[in-house]
Amino acid sequence: MAPEASYEVVTWMSTLNITVIISLFLALWIHAGRFIWKFLHREQAARMPGFRWQYLVITLAAAVLAMIGRMNAGALPEIHKYTLFDDRYPQTSRGFVRIAHISDTHFGTSVGPEMARKAMEMVNQTEPDLILITGDMIDGRPEKSREETVYFKNLKANYGVYAVHGNHEYYSYPEEWDPVWRDLGITILENEHVPIVIDGKTALYVAGISDRQALRVKDKNYEGPNPEKALKGIPPEMPVVLMSHRPAEFNRVAPMGVALTLAGHTHGGHIAGLDRVISALNGGYVAGYYAQGDSRLIVSSGTFLWGGFFCRLGTPRGEIAVIDLMPRKHD
């Protein structure tokens, strides 16, 4: 079976499941509304009109919403631009350091090779200095998504392509992926950092922490997220861009002086209303820009989506964030 065909099965199953979930949700609200109406109009309750076709209408409405969510989920990502100022960011000959931030491509369950190729081309067109990928790049064994992941090799950045594992990398035979990431030119940072040298001097550090799913991999001794270890040895005056798959880690790393944290995992919250729940489960962060003092956080809504919940409805589209870091202007 061609990869797109198996992804179609996964994503259509997801659309069906989401239709059921939205139907149940709408039915719950309608029943709650009827219950309240009956309670408030007790003397007229017997005369309340019945609605024979309500479940058919609810199911059709849910199917239409799930289809719209599916179309949004399968679209190419949007480019979202940010310019961040900080005294710690370096003066460079280019005038800024440009990061292209990708997350949650989930190759292996959702989009096929053509979408992968186009998205990587979009990233290159932004002319990044660094490409940073905040996890959930794949699902399943390497051979499953080979036709998509090969396009990671096309990524071009002046100072490298770095990534962290997300929870889905730890579900997906991580030891089989280690040589693949090396071959694709992606350096995985697991509780470690690298200096980025621009114009002959260290301009900033890129750090990455593991995902807590690492601790649940059977028969392996993977380390969970350890920001102290990831940042150890970095001079305190230097700017750090830290990758964490889950945004909640921002609450831990912001007080440690990290200038910018990049995260993903939330997929923008998937559906309006559900995004509030996903935010609450992720430290209060679901999509976009946040700040605590001088420490900033950008949460990607995911460049693509996991095929098992393939829906974006009333929430941000898939994105590639382009972030320019500039030293703060002084008069």
Ligand SMILES: [Fe+2]
């Ligand atoms: Fe995730």
